[in-house]
Amino acid sequence: MRYIFNFPDIGEGLDEGTIVEWYVAKGQQIKSGDSLVKMETDKVVADIPSPKSGTITAIYGKVGETIHVGNALVEIEIEGVSGAAAVEEAKVTEAVKEEGAGVVGTLEIAGNNAYMPASDEGTSETKEESQKSTKKVLATPVARAMAKELGVNIDLVKGTGPAARVMKEDILLYLQKNTVTSSKSNTVVSDEERVELKPLSQLRRTIARNMIQSKHNAAHMTVFDEVEVSELVRVREKYKSKFLEKQVKLSYLPFVLKATALALKKFKALNAQMDLDNNQMIYKNYYNIGIAVDTEDGLIVPVIKDVDKLSIFQIAQKINEISEKTRKREITMEDMKDGTFTITSFGSIGGQFAVPVINYPQAAILGIGRILKKPVVKDDAVVPGTIMPLSLSVDHRIVDGGETARFVNQIMEYLSDPVSLIMD
Amino acid sequence: MGIELKEYDLPDIEIFHNTIKDYKFHIWHPDKIYLILGQSNKMETSLFLDKVELDEITVLKRPSGGETVILTPNTLVISAVFVNPEVKRPHQYFARFNDFIIKGLLISGIENVNHKGISDLAIGEKKILGSSIYHKKDKIFYHAVLNVAESIEVIEKYIQHPKREPDYRKGREHGEFVTSIVQHYPDKSMNEITDGLIKSLKEFVN
Structure with missing residues (x-):
């Protein structure tokens, strides 16, 4: 099964952290407890250990980027677990989340909406629960900022990125589909040349x-x-x-x-x-x-x-x-x-x-x-x-x-x- | 010529690298001025580089988080390492350890020190100590700087206004935000304060 590990609250009650250093790369084998990434919040730098053994299939965020608590950090392929067994595995994982290997505080472990079974078998119940979920949708920081800027409810946007993550292009596509007849639609179509990003002095x-x-x-x-x-x-x-x-x-x-x-x-x-x-x-x-x-x-x-x-x-x-x-x-x-x-x-x-x-x-x-x-x-x-x-x-x-x-x-x-x- | 940014190699880092007990603490006052960047700080946005270069100040990057601090012979650096920490949340370490620093200061006759922000100690609304933590798998490295007698002008000379600040700072410049112990207790010496802290921290260890 593929398992998504989200950025946990590392104990200050703050809702975001900055990536200082990645210890793993895509394709790398890891064991439970291995350090994945070094994250910094206001006063704390913490190595975030993996709660699972497996193979890293995706990492999210670059060094220097800010990640919100609850957003995906890595995806881990856990070998030999699939279908109904994977659902059970996810349940077990959630039951023991307070005891995650050395992680500070509660681990945000893949909930039903983030759980990705290896096949479609036995997933209908999971999908229904996913629709009811109130968890934040996965999205890149750029897409999240763009949605906020343009007044788009990001939860309504279908993501096409890894793990159904909402990308910048998804926001633009959503806007095209939903604001065609609006007089505002002409002003919100955006491309990279129309904005310039400059760090604050x-x-x-x-x-x-x-x-x-x-x-x-x-x-x-x-x-x-x-x-x-x-x-x-x-x-x-x-x-x-x-x-x-x-x-x-x-x-x-x-x-x-x-x-x-x-x-x-x-x-x-x-x-x-x-x-x-x-x-x-x-x-x-x-x-x-x-x-x-x-x-x-x-x-x-x-x-x-x-x-x-x-x-x-x-x-x-x-x-x-x-x-x-x-x-x-x-x-x-x-x-x-x-x-x-x-x-x-x-x-x-x-x-x-x-x-x-x-x-x-x-x-x-x-x-x-x-x-x-x-x-x-x-x-x-x-x-x-x-x-x-x-x-x-x-x-x-x-x-x-x-x-x-x-x-x-x-x-x-x-x-x-x-x-x-x-x-x- | 440019300023070289070095890895943190001051004496207290030893307790982080060579832990043989459950935890250790270390108190020292530096022999000269050092500027210590937090993990994600950049020299150009944290420091007044022209002054730093002119005065040939050593700039280091520590393993823990937080904003840039200055270490001088008039400050005390207090560090501790906790191996296999039972409590997982860093803010509980800030609270526990800073409590013992308040007790140590009380032993030296310094009163009215209180917790402020996530990890500061203050007299009234003015900061006298800042601390940060590096949490590495099986150990927590706590690192604090206590301003015993350094003048605020020295801080203002080298360090820019931080990009992040605690709520209680309310945008105040260094001069209005930071104070030193001797400004409130002019008769206290560095040795007296160090002795009080050691007594308190020994109690913490035991």
Whole structure:
């Protein structure tokens, strides 16, 4: 009889493991207890022994591939057992599964749906039970991922691979048969050239983790407003050339940072962090503002420390240094540590408003949109104005709506009257 | 020139290769810095290779699972081998053995150490010990690193954020996630802690 050995739970309650090394090859004779494969889960590397003696007829998965608990690892041809005897053999095997030779935990031994008799004799009962089985269908990782992506119930797909394993082609065939008249069918027909697989970079993983952590833990609320900044434009124009003489470029960002730091001093909750583990709020009396920077590799957030104590010129200098370091890819962990608030200036690329994701566990993030000329009302007259759009996302667990609005008002007050930035 | 990745050959591997009793344990503190990769870790995604190469740090791959760790003269490496283990599930070994490490630390006057994640020990929410297991047919090799006095800057310098992390880490960087015993107990010495652990582990053996 042919016997399918599935990847057992090796004792951490985890549902998958990675193949580190194969000890056997197709056609190899093995004895019960011989090591088949070296598997790794989060903390454990374990040699998985064979529960049977026989000949390896198939191995599933390559080194480095992830296998789910319950998926097939190998097929073993057990000689001299067939037909009704094979059914009995399978029953005996299941009865003693807790005592599998040295395997950690319970062996997932071929159930009726995975049992493959050498002939068709006496298999009708087995087939019926197979149809009732709730065991996961055998499938390659690619096919499983493709089915998930395309919304296909893989249990309904007939597998054509070894041991009736569902292959990528089976998913495509199933789709062709079942979605011919669907308008979606044109978009789901897939071939290898239409997708590109690329391993995640460390930075992309970090971004993904941080974004999900923020969305899961913070209660996001966003307010939008516009501030008229004609005076700020005039001030910046006036000082731009003077700063350039000292090799420092002056953008609007230093003014926004300064305005934010001064506003944070007045609205401490926006510069706070919730410490649920110790049932307390942490109000920070330092004002380290992170600047979200778009790089080729992904988003990074270098931090300018103690912004409240810096002049506009010093802040501009720091921003210039960050830009230079980013260009040379010299930003370090040290440059990105200890931020208390974040600013994302997406307007330099495009867009007026956004719903920025809070840089958790910070309390808020301010988005700066594209500065535009717009008609504004001044002294009951419509005149041309210069508008800076603001989008502020806050963690509503930490900050209430009223305080959020007052904080935005304060920033707008500073930006509309830049001289006030040095008067406070 | 490139960095050479070597097989794990540090002193504690001896107890894995030459087991003559049912189990043995081994405690030592390294003479220099080593970076130890888990079985499926890759150097380029686990380490800051430029710093590792510049400082000529030795990089080894251990037989057990888990993520990359650093061994330094300010850490203690605690290893044990169990031959023909009666209990089959590794997490029970993590729990049992780490319990004895907690007892050993208590003997040295170090309190408030608790289990975290699958196999860590922590003070509060910060990790002080990580452990992993290699289960080979008839024996289990347990391997742990206790941060007695190493500064977090050293860890941050060489090791990238791991690709897998325990739930309680919650995305924290090394500096916010790891601590050392002396940060909480500045008067404790390496020898005092080692003595406490040996007393506790002898009890475990007997």
